[in-house]
Amino acid sequence: MVIRVRGGRLDEVRGVFAYLEHPGILALDGMEQMRRWLRREYPYPPIWYVAGSEQVESGPGMSTWRLPVTSWLQSAAGTLTGGVLAFAADAPLGSALFTTLPPGAWVTTSELSLHFLRPPAPDCGAIITRARLIQAGRSQGLCEASIEDAHGHLLAHATARNMVTGLPAPPDAQPPSKPIPWPEYDTPHQFERPAEGEIVPQAVWDRMSGVEMMAAWQRGELPRAPLSNWVGAQHFEFHEGEFAVTFPASPSWTTAGGAFYGGTTALFLDYAMHGAIHTTLPGGTSWGTLDLKVNFLRPVTADGSDLRATAKILHRGKRIAVASAELTGADGKTVALASSSAMLLPGRPWRPAAPAVPIDEAAPDG
Amino acid sequence: MAEAIRLVIEPAIWQEPVRGGHLDPRVFGLSGLEQLRAFFRGLGPPPPLAHLTGMFPIEVDEGKATFTMPATDWLISPPGYIQLGVLAMLADAALGCAIQSTLPPATPYTTSDLTVTFLRPVVADGRTLVARGRVIHSGRSLAVSDVEISYEDDHPVAHGTSRCFILDPIDPAPDPSEVEPVQIPQYDTPDPYLRPVEGRALTQAEWDAMTGLEVFEGFIAGKLPPPPITHLTGLVPTAAAEGTSTFALPTSPWLTSPLGTVQGGATALLADTVLGTAVQTTLPARSTYTPLDVKVSFLRPVFADGRDLVGTGTVEHRGRTLAVANAEIRNADGKKVAVATGSSLIREGQPWRAEDPVIQPEAPA
Numbered sequence: 001m002v003i004r005v006r007g008g009r010l011d012e013v014r015g016v017f018a019y020l021e022h023p024g025i026l027a028l029d030g031m032e033q034m035r036r037w038l039r040r041e042y043p044y045p046p047i048w049y050v051a052g053s054e055q056v057e058s059g060p061g062m063s064t065w066r067l068p069v070t071s072w073l074q075s076a077a078g079t080l081t082g083g084v085l086a087f088a089a090d091a092p093l094g095s096a097l098f099t100t101l102p103p104g105a106w107v108t109t110s111e112l113s114l115h116f117l118r119p120p121a122p123d124c125g126a127i128i129t130r131a132r133l134i135q136a137g138r139s140q141g142l143c144e145a146s147i148e149d150a151h152g153h154l155l156a157h158a159t160a161r162n163m164v165t166g167l168p169a170p171p172d173a174q175p176p177s178k179p180i181p182w183p184e185y186d187t188p189h190q191f192e193r194p195a196e197g198e199i200v201p202q203a204v205w206d207r208m209s210g211v212e213m214m215a216a217w218q219r220g221e222l223p224r225a226p227l228s229n230w231v232g233a234q235h236f237e238f239h240e241g242e243f244a245v246t247f248p249a250s251p252s253w254t255t256a257g258g259a260f261y262g263g264t265t266a267l268f269l270d271y272a273m274h275g276a277i278h279t280t281l282p283g284g285t286s287w288g289t290l291d292l293k294v295n296f297l298r299p300v301t302a303d304g305s306d307l308r309a310t311a312k313i314l315h316r317g318k319r320i321a322v323a324s325a326e327l328t329g330a331d332g333k334t335v336a337l338a339s340s341s342a343m344l345l346p347g348r349p350w351r352p353a354a355p356a357v358p359i360d361e362a363a364p365d366g
Numbered sequence: 367m368a369e370a371i372r373l374v375i376e377p378a379i380w381q382e383p384v385r386g387g388h389l390d391p392r393v394f395g396l397s398g399l400e401q402l403r404a405f406f407r408g409l410g411p412p413p414p415l416a417h418l419t420g421m422f423p424i425e426v427d428e429g430k431a432t433f434t435m436p437a438t439d440w441l442i443s444p445p446g447y448i449q450l451g452v453l454a455m456l457a458d459a460a461l462g463c464a465i466q467s468t469l470p471p472a473t474p475y476t477t478s479d480l481t482v483t484f485l486r487p488v489v490a491d492g493r494t495l496v497a498r499g500r501v502i503h504s505g506r507s508l509a510v511s512d513v514e515i516s517y518e519d520d521h522p523v524a525h526g527t528s529r530c531f532i533l534d535p536i537d538p539a540p541d542p543s544e545v546e547p548v549q550i551p552q553y554d555t556p557d558p559y560l561r562p563v564e565g566r567a568l569t570q571a572e573w574d575a576m577t578g579l580e581v582f583e584g585f586i587a588g589k590l591p592p593p594p595i596t597h598l599t600g601l602v603p604t605a606a607a608e609g610t611s612t613f614a615l616p617t618s619p620w621l622t623s624p625l626g627t628v629q630g631g632a633t634a635l636l637a638d639t640v641l642g643t644a645v646q647t648t649l650p651a652r653s654t655y656t657p658l659d660v661k662v663s664f665l666r667p668v669f670a671d672g673r674d675l676v677g678t679g680t681v682e683h684r685g686r687t688l689a690v691a692n693a694e695i696r697n698a699d700g701k702k703v704a705v706a707t708g709s710s711l712i713r714e715g716q717p718w719r720a721e722d723p724v725i726q727p728e729a730p731a
Contacts (some may be wrong), residue, residue, distance in 0.1 A: 014585055069398065104708070109710075110658075110688075111483070111526070111658065111659055113481050113483075113500075113659070113661065113708060115479070115510045115527060115529050117502075117503045117505070117508070117510060118505075122685060134514065134525050135485045135522050135525070139486070142483055142485060142514065142525055144525070146502070154502075154503055157502045157503070157510055157512065157527065158479070158686065159483060159512075159525065159527060161658065161659070167498045229730065238673045246461075290479070290529065291479050291481075291529065291661075291663075293481065293659075293661045293707060295683075295688075295707075297683055297685055297688060297690065313704050314692075314694075315663075315665055315702060317665060317723050318727070320478075320663075320665065322663050322665070324692065324707070327684075334682075335681050337682055337690050337707070338682060339663075339692075339705075339707045341478075341663050342477065360605065
């Protein structure tokens with residue numbers, strides 16, 4: 001599958017929409033589908049080829065996923081942002097509910113909320129998300145998850161509400177009787193390749209304010225971060241306390257049903273809120289995200305058209321900043337809303353090897 | 367801005383002399399868990415919120431706190447349900463105390479963020495609501511906890527999470543050794559939540575006759591009866607237009623936590639109210655809304671000086687079935703004390719409940 005994305009990051013999209021090509025899979029209940037995915041009986045969707053995130057264990061009402069931490073995920077400061085953890089969490093949270101559903105049902109994220117406890121180190125290996133069902137109703141379910149790194153450090157806690165919708169298998173469709181062969185590619189997948197992009201040295205962070213760095217990025221005087229390349233961030237605009245950026249709604253962010261992944265939507269919104277917070281900061285200041293909440297309003301069509309994330313600061317205290325963000329589609333309709341708060345750490349370097357831990361720096365605004 | 371005309375609410379429970387009290391400050395010399403156990407040992411009076419709502423801790427252990435609250439008619443809003451914001455008060459108590467139970471001696475803490483998610487409607491059927499709080503992480507200066515609220519041993523009705531900042535220890539630590547059990551005061555009349563309820567929910571016929579904004583304007587003009595939660599707390603609407611809603615909540619001592627400031631859950635009640643009613647102002651007649659979640663970020667402590675906390679909600683997104691609103695809470699000096707977001711499910715053309723009317727007005731005694 002090769003899809004040209006206008007102004008986009010990728011010109012090749014790998015993977016298979018298993019549900020579209022083999023709709024008989026939907027005749028299985030959620031748990032049985034998860035078991036077969038776990039055994040890799042069906043080829044993975046495009047998003048796996050980009051991120052490498054996959055299920056490692058599931059049972060009724062629970063699902064655990066692993067996201068390999070590659071250099072692609074690093075921000076301009078060399079850290080992993082809260083948005084990356086949201087990206088890791090969305091799939092397992094939906095899957096924990098999905099394991100309890102009968103055949104012909106589907107889940108869509110409606111709300112995702114995370115509290116961050118410590119930033120993952122860039123060399124932490126992997127992000128492991130263990131999700132568990134709290135409550136399932138007829139049309140929605142609530143799940144929670146603990147998010148850890150490969151060393152077992154608790155990084156974050158998340159909850160998500162998923163809507164349950166009907167997606168019955170066509171009447172004549174049967175589940176595949178044997179595993180479906182995977183497509184073969186000659187070159188490594190994106191998450192296996194070396195990252196493109198560079199981290200901005202601490203000396204620059206120390207010297208330049210947020211708006212100065214933004215202006216330097218716009219003039220091409222600072223390197224693009226790996227994360228910016230990974231998410232495909234395009235044109236951005238800023239004022240003090242405001243930041244807007246576009247991302248192509250690339251088909252490479254799609255799941256096995258062809259839907260745009262909610263974790264990517266959360267990552268886009270978090271990216272924009274990071275930008276808005278950065279515009280308010282003097283030089284020599286780092287920050288850590290404390291929480292992130294996303295409401296998903298409409299599905300995103302993964303046609304490569306531009307999504308625009310607009311973020312603004314709601315509160316800027318001495319130690320705490322609160323931001324909100326809106327993601328709009330090419331038709332101008334809002335597809336998701338988010339809010340987030342961050343702990344500001346004046347005088348603290350980012351120290352990518354040993355990032356500042358907001359939980360050990362924290363003090364409320366007086 | 368013109369001074370808003372303030373409704374006179376009669377009776378006004380929150381204007382009565384406050385009951386209960388706060389712990390002897392020397393008790394803070396104990397560990398967090400021992401501070402909580404001090405209540406059970408009679409070292410302090412029940413806090414005002416216990417007298418107001420019947421909310422009380424029934425069990426504390428390291429990393430865990432369980433609170434109960436009777437689902438009385440006093441807690442209902444105009445739709446006839448116990449709103450998510452009231453559950454936020456119960457959630458906040460269990461979330462905060464679960465964290466407190468892990469703290470070393472003389473270490474204060476403050477709630478920074480509170481998120482409550484709705485699972486199913488809560489009716490005031492007199493059953494007991496149980497909130498089980500549990501610590502997820504307790505670090506040197508930040509802790510996160512979660513809570514599940516259910517009817518006794520039935521299905522969960524709400525889930526919540528919160529983040530607290532752990533402050534520097536009080537130095538020198540107070541000496542708790544001489545604290546004696548206190549005489550628990552007796553009162554001539556029952557506690558507010560045990561009395562016959564005042565006010566009522568609207569009937570379905572009243573909802574059907576008016577748009578969401580007209581209902582709101584009816585409350586502001588005093589043409590519709592205030593709900594019980596207004597008689598209990600003083601929470602009143604002051605302004606509305608399509609897509610926005612403003613309420614005031616007097617910072618009475620009845621709403622204080624054991625730390626003496628206005629409980630974060632009470633601020634969340636105001637936030638949830640303006641988030642939900644902002645959505646209500648966009649609804650045609652015979653439509654209902656259910657708040658699905660509320661997230662409150664606390665920016666400054668709120669002191670119980672009796673002046674108004676003012677919340678304003680604004681609809682950010684109004685879809686056919688889902689609406690998202692933002693809210694700002696300011697103190698009487700105009701300082702922003704909290705910001706909040708929440709989403710609501712909209713059901714046009716549906717009654718609040720299958721049975722009609724929603725809640726029968728109380729017959730006069």
